[in-house]
Amino acid sequence: MNSFNNKKSDVVLESTSDSVLAANGGNLNQIEKQDWVVSDVRDDASADDDQFLKVRESIKPSQLNDLLSALKDTINNKEGRDSKNLVDAKFHVLEVGSAKGFSSVSMASVSQSIRVLSLERDSERVRAARQNIETLSLSERITIKECDASEELKNILSDSFDFAFLDGAKGQYRRHFDELVRIVRKGGTICIDNVNFHREEKRYKTINKRMEEFREYLYQIGASVDIETGFASYTKR
């Protein structure tokens, strides 16, 4: 592991130790052995565009706080829960983009009632995420499904999740978001990371344009967008 990764790993672990500790019954040493950092994420602009490599880590500390606050608010807000198709009293979270499981574990740590289904297409990251989740004894509450979210989301029933976190390929955000709006029940929340994504290089032109259009759309539908942190959330009405 190079120094870039070490540095980032320390930051991530320190900033989230409370929630991770809660998940693991307080055994931080066990977690520190894990390499949570996603150092090279291959991210598609779209099925048609060329693949490219970009450096990326797990969700950043301030966005993680926003994500967990939104999750707690949605759990506390019972509005709409009667209309959902859930068969039990569990709180169901759907994530697009597991990487190594850091955000999944953090979300699961918020409440014992939380069940996370996280979609990840990269088999190495799927393996790493499952190993991290196993180490933290969270396998019964977090499922990592190896798949392309663009296909998988189409198969998920409407109104079947309470909460969603969109953190996959930036060029596919709008398409995935539309599916998540269908899948999340009324009163549920969809959180999105990195909506301020922008790169100067020419090869990012398509993604930049799509992201700009997506941000415009989020504003139009009344989503909350923090352009500085890049974190957005939308509650389905």
Ligand SMILES: C[S@@+](CC[C@H](N)C(=O)[O-])C[C@H]1O[C@@H](n2cnc3c(N)ncnc32)[C@H](O)[C@@H]1O
């Ligand atoms: C930014 S990382 C996710 C970080 C993670 N949520 C966290 O905070 O720990 C994005 C992940 O999305 C995955 N991904 C991108 N497009 C995807 C798709 N269409 N289906 C499933 N996973 C996808 C990538 O392989 C990558 O691991």
